Structure formats: C-alpha cells, structure tokens
Amino acid sequence: xxxxxxxxxxxxxxxxxxxxxxxxxxxxxxxxxxxxxxxxxxxxxxxxxxxxxxxxxxxxxxxxxxxxxxxxxxxxxxxxxxxxxxxxxxxxxxxxxxxxxxxxxxxxxxxxxxxxxxxxxxxxxxxxxxxxxxxxxxxxxxxxxxxxxxxxxxxxxxxxxxxxxxxxxxxxxxxxxxxxxxxxxxxxxxxxxxxxxxxxxxxxxxxxxxxxxxxxxxxxxxxxxxxxxxxxxxxxxxxxxxxxxxxxxxxxxxxxxxxxxxxxxxxxxxxxxxxxxxxxxxxxxxxxxxxxxxxxxxxxxxxxxxxxxxxxxxxxxxxxxxxx
Amino acid sequence: xxxxxxxxxxxxxxxxxxxxxxxxxxxxxxxxxxxxxxxxxxxxxxxxxxxxxxxxxxxxxxxxxxxxxxxxxxxxxxxxxxxxxxxxxxxxxxxxxxxxxxxxxxxxxxxxxxxxxxxxxxxxxxxxxxxxxxxxxxxxxxxxxxxxxxxxxxxxxxxxxxxxxxxxxxxxxxxxxxxxxxxxxxxxxxxxxxxxxxxxxxxxxxxxxxxxxxxxxxxxxxxxxxxxxxxxxxxxxxxxxxxxxxxxxxxxxxxxxxxxxxxxxxxxxxxxxxxxxxxxxxxxxxxxxxxxxxxxxxxxxxxxxxxxxxxxxxxxxxxxxxxxx
Amino acid sequence: xxxxxxxxxxxxxxxxxxxxxxxxxxxxxxxxxxxxxxxxxxxxxxxxxxxxxxxxxxxxxxxxxxxxxxxxxxxxxxxxxxxxxxxxxxxxxxxxxxxxxxxxxxxxxxxxxxxxxxxxxxxxxxxxxxxxxxxxxxxxxxxxxxxxxxxxxxxxxxxxxxxxxxxxxxxxxxxxxxxxxxxxxxxxxxxxxxxxxxxxxxxxxxxxxxxxxxxxxxxxxxxxxxxxxxxxxxxxxxxxxxxxxxxxxxxxxxxxxxxxxxxxxxxxxxxxxxxxxxxxxxxxxxxxx
Numbered sequence: 001x002x003x004x005x006x007x008x009x010x011x012x013x014x015x016x017x018x019x020x021x022x023x024x025x026x027x028x029x030x031x032x033x034x035x036x037x038x039x040x041x042x043x044x045x046x047x048x049x050x051x052x053x054x055x056x057x058x059x060x061x062x063x064x065x066x067x068x069x070x071x072x073x074x075x076x077x078x079x080x081x082x083x084x085x086x087x088x089x090x091x092x093x094x095x096x097x098x099x100x101x102x103x104x105x106x107x108x109x110x111x112x113x114x115x116x117x118x119x120x121x122x123x124x125x126x127x128x129x130x131x132x133x134x135x136x137x138x139x140x141x142x143x144x145x146x147x148x149x150x151x152x153x154x155x156x157x158x159x160x161x162x163x164x165x166x167x168x169x170x171x172x173x174x175x176x177x178x179x180x181x182x183x184x185x186x187x188x189x190x191x192x193x194x195x196x197x198x199x200x201x202x203x204x205x206x207x208x209x210x211x212x213x214x215x216x217x218x219x220x221x222x223x224x225x226x227x228x229x230x231x232x233x234x235x236x237x238x239x240x241x242x243x244x245x246x247x248x249x250x251x252x253x254x255x256x257x258x259x260x261x262x263x264x265x266x267x268x269x270x271x272x273x274x275x276x277x278x279x280x281x282x283x284x285x286x287x288x289x290x291x292x293x294x295x296x297x298x299x300x301x302x303x304x305x306x307x308x309x310x311x312x313x314x315x316x317x318x319x320x321x322x323x324x
Numbered sequence: 325x326x327x328x329x330x331x332x333x334x335x336x337x338x339x340x341x342x343x344x345x346x347x348x349x350x351x352x353x354x355x356x357x358x359x360x361x362x363x364x365x366x367x368x369x370x371x372x373x374x375x376x377x378x379x380x381x382x383x384x385x386x387x388x389x390x391x392x393x394x395x396x397x398x399x400x401x402x403x404x405x406x407x408x409x410x411x412x413x414x415x416x417x418x419x420x421x422x423x424x425x426x427x428x429x430x431x432x433x434x435x436x437x438x439x440x441x442x443x444x445x446x447x448x449x450x451x452x453x454x455x456x457x458x459x460x461x462x463x464x465x466x467x468x469x470x471x472x473x474x475x476x477x478x479x480x481x482x483x484x485x486x487x488x489x490x491x492x493x494x495x496x497x498x499x500x501x502x503x504x505x506x507x508x509x510x511x512x513x514x515x516x517x518x519x520x521x522x523x524x525x526x527x528x529x530x531x532x533x534x535x536x537x538x539x540x541x542x543x544x545x546x547x548x549x550x551x552x553x554x555x556x557x558x559x560x561x562x563x564x565x566x567x568x569x570x571x572x573x574x575x576x577x578x579x580x581x582x583x584x585x586x587x588x589x590x591x592x593x594x595x596x597x598x599x600x601x602x603x604x605x606x607x608x609x610x611x612x613x614x615x616x617x618x619x620x621x622x623x624x625x626x627x628x629x630x631x632x633x634x635x636x637x638x639x640x641x642x643x644x645x646x647x648x649x
Numbered sequence: 650x651x652x653x654x655x656x657x658x659x660x661x662x663x664x665x666x667x668x669x670x671x672x673x674x675x676x677x678x679x680x681x682x683x684x685x686x687x688x689x690x691x692x693x694x695x696x697x698x699x700x701x702x703x704x705x706x707x708x709x710x711x712x713x714x715x716x717x718x719x720x721x722x723x724x725x726x727x728x729x730x731x732x733x734x735x736x737x738x739x740x741x742x743x744x745x746x747x748x749x750x751x752x753x754x755x756x757x758x759x760x761x762x763x764x765x766x767x768x769x770x771x772x773x774x775x776x777x778x779x780x781x782x783x784x785x786x787x788x789x790x791x792x793x794x795x796x797x798x799x800x801x802x803x804x805x806x807x808x809x810x811x812x813x814x815x816x817x818x819x820x821x822x823x824x825x826x827x828x829x830x831x832x833x834x835x836x837x838x839x840x841x842x843x844x845x846x847x848x849x850x851x852x853x854x855x856x857x858x859x860x861x862x863x864x865x866x867x868x869x870x871x872x873x874x875x876x877x878x879x880x881x882x883x884x885x886x887x888x889x890x891x892x893x894x895x896x897x898x899x900x901x902x903x904x905x906x907x908x909x910x911x912x913x914x915x916x917x918x919x920x921x922x923x924x925x926x927x928x929x930x931x932x933x934x935x936x937x938x
Binding site for chain 2: 055057086087088089090091094095097099102103104105106107108116117120121152154165168
C-alpha cells in the first residue's frame, strides 16, 4: 500500500542569470492520511519549492520539474494536464501561506474569497457557498462569523487572516494540506492557537498535513515524521521523536540546539554559523561542509547520500564513518 | 463611503471653480489695453456706445474689488457675459456646444481605457513577448504623434481610400427629420474617427501603464493564493489581478482628463465637430474673449467633476480607503 | 575586462552613460535629433530656398521637380524650404518652454517638498488649481490675450505645464531629505538653501533630467498645436503653421501636411527615445520589467 502523497526523486531546476541551477535534487518524501510530515530547514533550502512543486505552482519559466514523480493517490502530478491540476488544486490539495497579511486579495471580502474556493470545485451557487464560508469561519474560531465574512482582509488581525486562510484551504476538505511557515508572521500566543486549530482540523477531516517550517519547536509540537532539508536535498528523515532525540546530521543537531530552552533563563539564541550557500555555488562535495565542525577531506569531494547508518537515514560522511 | 468625505470634496471643487472665475476676471484686467475693448472684442473697434454699455455693466469705472464682486455675482446667476461676435449670451452658446464635447471626450476615454487595459493585460502575461514589445513601441509612437496630424491623416485615408466613415461634422444634413435611432446611429457613425483619433494617444499609455501595474500585481501573494484555490488563468488575470491593477489606472484616467479636453479641442477643429473646442477656436480667431473665457470656465468645471468622480470610484474600487476621510 | 581588476566603484553618471551607450533606440534618437537640429541651424547653407515666396505652380507633387524635392503647397511655396525654416522656431520654443517649465516646477516642488507644512499645503493647492485648467485651452487664452510672439508662446506653455514637474520634484525632495547625508549636512550646520542646492537637488537630478527631456517633447507638440490653430507667431514659419494653412486642401494634395507632421513626429519621437534611454540608464533595475 503506497502513501497518500509520494514524492520520488524530484528534481527541479531554475534558469537564472548564473545559468541553470538545481533547486531540488532527488527529493523523496511521503505522507499518509491523518499524518503530519514536518519539512524543516533554513530559508533557501528548498522547502517552499517542494511545496509549490506539489501544488504545480512553480513559476515557469524560469522553473521546471526536470525529473522524478509526485503521486497523489497514485496519480502522477508531474504528468497531468493543467486543467486537471486546476481541478485538484484547492479540492484535493490545498496550501496555507506564510504571509497572511498579503496572501488575501485586498479588494474582495474574506467571505467571497472562501466562497470562490467552494464554487470552483462544487456545484453550488454563491448564496450557498457564502453560507458555507460563514460556517467555515465559525469552524476556524472566528467570532461573529456572519459579520466577519463581509469584512475585507485589512479589517482583520494577522491571526484572524491566517484563520481565514485555513478556512479557505479546508473548504473543500482536501486530502493533503500544505502549511508553509503558517505561523512565522504571527506572534507567539497566536502561533499556538493556529497549531491547535491545524491539529483539530486534521482530526476532523483526516487530512495529511505537510508542515514547512524552520522552527524545530513547531516540529516537536506538530509533526509525526520529519524530513530535514539543506540546499535542495533531504539530509535526514525519521519519526519526529527519533530526529528530536537522536539527531544524526550535524545540521539537524545545530537546528535542535537553536530551540530556545524556556525557563532556563537562557535567552541567548544560538545559531549555526554561516549561511546556506547560493545554489549556483554548490560544488562536488557536501553542501553543508563549509559550516560543519566535523568536516574532513571526503566532505569536499563526494556528495553524501541519504542512507541509514545505524539509527535512521542521514546524508553525512562523518556519521557513516562513526566520527560523530 | 462617508458623507463628510463627499461633502468636503464638493466644497473643494467649488473653491477650485471660484478660483477659475477669479482667474478669468484677472486675465481680462491683466491683458494689455482697455478691459472694455477686450470684452467687446473685434466689435469694439469704434463703437463708443457699446464700450460705454460694457463699462456700466461690468462697473469698469469702480474699484477693482467691486468689479470682481459684480463679475462673481454675474457668474453665480449663470451670466457668463455676452458674445458680441455671435450676438448671444455665452452661457447659451456653450450650452449648445457642451453636449457634443462631452460625447466625444467620454467616448475617447472609454475607448482608450477598454482597449488599452485589454492590450496591457494580455501583454503582461508574457512580459518579454512580442505583444509587450509592440505595446511599448506604440506607446512611444502614440505619445510623439501630434493629435491634429493623426486626424488629418485619417481624413485623407478615409475620405479617399476607404470611404466608410464620415470625416466631417456630427450629423448628416439629409437626416434632419429622421427618428431618434436613425439619428443616434448617424451620430455614432460620425463619432468613430474623431473618438478614435483622440483615443489613440491615450490608448497606448493605458496599455503600458496597465501592463506595468499587472506585472506588479501578478507577483503578489494573493495571486498565488488564487492559483492555489484552482482558479482559472482568466479568473486570475481579469478578476483577481485586474481589480487591484486598476487602481493606478483610475488615478491616471482622472489626471488625463484635462489633457483629453485639450486634445478634444484640436480634434474638434480637425473634424469640424460642433463642440466647445471648435467654439473656442472660432472665438479665438475673432478675439471674442467672453466666449473664450466661458469655454475655459466650463472645461475646467468638467475637469473638476471628473476629478470628483475619480476620487469616488477610487474609493469604491479600493475597500482600504472606505471609511477614511 | 583587463586582467588588473579595479575595485573602485563606478560613479553613477559613468554607469548611466555606459548603459545609455548600449541602448540602440536611444542612440538612434540622438542621431535623428542631431540631424534635425543641424538641418534647422545650417540647412540654409546647403539648400537655398525661401519658404515664404511663391516659386512654382501650386500643389506640385514631391519628386516631380528636382528643385523642389518635397513639392509645393497650395500657394506654390517650397515645402522643403518651409521644413528647414520652420524647425528653428518649433525647436526653440519647445526648448525654451521646457526650460521655463523646469524652472517653475523644480523651484515650487523643491520648496514644497523641503519645507513641508503650510508652505507645502499652499503650493500644492496652487498646483492642483493649475491642473484643473485644460492646458492647451489656457495656453490659447494666454497667447491671444498677450499677442503671439515666440516669447509669449514659450511663456504660456511653461505656465500651463509646470504642475507635473512640481509634483515630481516634491516627491523626490521629500524622499531625499529623510536620507542620512541630509541629516549629516544639517549636523554640520549647513543652511537650508545650501542643502537644497548642493545636497538634495543633485541627488534628485536623474528623474528630473528624464522629466525635462520628456517635457521638451510635450512642449514641441504644444507649440505645433498652437501654430496649427493659427496662434503661433504670425511672422515666423513653423511646422504646425504649415499643417494649419494647408489643411483645407488635404483632399487635393497630401504632401503639404504630411511632411511637416512627420517632422514633428520624428523630433518628438527621438526626444522621447532619448528620455526613455536616460530613464533606463538611471534605473537599471527597472529594465527587467
């Protein structure tokens, strides 16, 4: 039995001023119904490109899916027509974006924007769709939804807008829900509420959730399984508990040590030194080598592949050779 | 839309119009020569009785402020003076001519916006495509062609090569007694060339502007949201993007209105269109100042009204502005 | 590139010039405009013709007589001679009017933008008032009232055209006066006038130069429109006047109106190509649009 959504060896390239670059390189992920997959990494590591590839929203040109497959319930999304893709988008799979402030159209009421999503995929009139939209707003915890449905986005707070985005995304009960940094732009108390809401929605609708984040804290709260991405590749993949308790890759260890330890009076945020290298600068070796404390000569000449070295799969020569 | 906003815009419009009246008054006083002679125009050459009558009517022997008061009072009563050349009140003269001008200007405005925005939206889909290049070339050409010359070239073309549109006037003489619809079709037929000539300058500008504006909007997050919902490309372009991209287009449409009236002046002269521009041209040739200043007053009033309408529609189109004053 | 790498950053003006040099339409504009200006300045040395005198039969078609390459008009006057004689006043009035527009617009805009407050308020209300007056009509009124000479025409065009320049200058000045080097200049005790002249305006120059170029084009069209309506200086030949006087006979002879119109078009077109080129050169980032 295969997974609900299965990404196999996905390769995405972009034409840039520096020539073609590989934004995603043999990325393989899967997620089952009712499960939450956390995809974690710093910005520029390919998380969002992965999400947009699933939705078929890679800006093209300059982007292009150059290889691999994305199977939703067995159907390869890289091969279907644009019309079929439109029918799937919003209905079978939906996405919540990072910026609730700018992701809603400023000139339409939020009720109309949700109703539009409903009407695009169900044979209902505007009146019925709008009533459904109000019910959805109620479901995502927006007080006096009747009145709020007639509000424009600028009249709502950031947290409210993200609830609207969630209502819109789940309006057609999608099988897969992709949440791309859904709480990054919100303040901390609202973050927790949005996570609770996503969990509830998953319980009610049984959707698979792909949660994209740079925040290991969010992973520990939400994810069943985790894939860590770096420079367009998956470098570690396992259950959330395994990754959090026994991180293998030095990059994953770095990310975990960045979680601020609450209550310890330790306000200093630690960071991994250095930045993700630009994609056109990637060499023959491990992309993380520049920033890695365990770097040795093999790291500069050979790309490590994602292999189980005892505990769970990680792409690291140092782990393979037992150096860490 | 708040009533107080509307009220304040109206008052401001009235103040601007008051300014135009004062300007008219000053222009006549600042012109070299005897104001009475100026008002009388060419007719005032040797007619002492006429000059005396004008002096009494405008109180030209009284202090300047009193004169301004008299002038303002006259304008408020709808009296813009007397055209001594046409021998008619200026208000009546303009009343007969304002309709055709409004018809011409509005048709040109609608034509240029509809066609221009349509071209711009299509061009925005392929920012480096052939249509985009074409639009930007046409915009530069359209800006550089003198509008009266375009009109003349069209007349040459349609009078001798493709005689399918009338090249002169607004109505056919032979249809004097015809019914309403026959006349309406006839006027529309006459309108084609002048309206197109006038629209041509602005069409390309709107195309270029809406292309730029669409490109900016198409890169925004809510467009991605619309696509993620499964909206069709047409809905994305014409519903989600255009509604937002239309805001700068509206602003420019409002600002362009004054230039459009200036263009209409030339186009009316070229096509013998019986509007205010043609009237201005005729009265300037005759040095008929009361009529010229009357036209200036009414044309400015049209701009004020157009600006007011632009402000209102801007608020309707952008919900973020509603409720603000 | 030579092997010795020079890390000294290029000055903005040099960089703009480098961009401009590679812009083929803009260079074509420079060439065409140079030819037109040269023809109006020195054309009479090479082509001996009096534009006012009747020299041939009326409506001689172009190319029929080698002496009159572009034919004759309804009176039998030489059209090519008219083009050469008429370019000077058109270009001179256009340039002068653009200069007047820039002087009024930049001064008022800089004052409003720099001082803000009631000065800004007052100047902007005045600007809005002038924007209500339809430009060509207002210019017609001014020219008729104060008798049409080249000077009054240039003044009239300047007086009706400045509001847009003022708005642009104001916006630029408001943007620049918030920048750090203005604060720095204030900190060392520079006077306001000095700051406006030596710090703010030079930094606002690129968009103003572009706007000045485009203003020349608009002013030339303006002058052409006025002379077409018969409101030009009656004592000088001009392209607009040639179109205006021959307008009644267009169905008998197309050439007396076509060539002056083409001359106006080519002039304004090359001016605006140069303007677009300058704009691209000053804003390299916008070129990707």
